Amino acid sequence: MTAEEGGSVRVDAWIWSVRLVKTRSAATAACRGGHVRVNDERVKPATPVRVGDEVRVRLEGRERVVVVRRILRKRVSAPLAQESYTDNSPPPPPREALIPVARRDRGAGRPTKRDRRELDRLRTLPPTP
Template sequence: MKHQTDTPVRIDKWLWAARFFKTRSLATKAIELGRVLQNEQRVKPAHMVKLNDVLEIHHGEQVSTVIVKGLSEVRGPAPVAQQLYEETAASQQKRQQRAENRRLFVEPSVHISSRPTKKQRRALDHLNFD
C-alpha cells in the first residue's frame, strides 16, 4: 500500500485516513467528546495508534469496533482505506441487526394522512368522555 508506515500514527489522522470521518477536525471533535475509545480507554487526539489496537468508534447511531491492521497518515481511495482496519464479527453482526430493525420498523405517523377534521375531533372527544 502506498503511504503505509510502521511507526505509530496520531489517532485523529488515522481515523481520517481510514475514512471514518470526512475531516480531521471532525475526527478530533469525536475523540474529544469520548466517541472514540482505544483499547476501551478514552484518549486524546494526539494519542498514537499502533498495529492491533482495538478502536470503538461511535458515529451517529452506528457503533463500529475495529482492529487496526495498517497505519497511514495520508487519506487515499476507499479500497486502500478499508485495508487499514478489520471490523470484528460482533460489530458486523450488531450493525446488520440494527439495519434489519430499521428496515422492519414502521413509523407510527405513516397511517395518519392529515389532521382530524372538526367532526372527527368531536367524535374522538365524545369517545374520551363517555
C-alpha cells in the same frame, strides 16, 4: 506509499485516513466528545495508534469496531482504506426495526384532533418481533 509497518500516528488522523469519519475536524470532535476508544480507553485526539490496537468509534447511533492492520498518515482510496483494518463491527440494525417516524408536511399548519390521534397511535405501536 503512505503506509508504514512500524511507528504510530494520531488516532484522529488515522480514523479520518481510513474513512471512518468524513473530515479530520469531525474525527477530532469525536475524540473530544468521548466517542472514540483505543483498547477500551477513552482517548484524546493526539493519542498514538499502533498496529494491533482495537479502535471503537461511535457515530450516528452505530459503533464501529476495527483492529489496526496498517498505519496511514494520509487519506487514501476506499479499497486501500479497507485493507488497513479488520472490521469487527456488529451488523447494522435492519431498516424494518426502525420505528416509523410521524412527520407532517412543512407548511401544513397545526394538526387536527384526528391527526393528533393518528400520531399518538403511531407513537404507541408495540414493537414487532
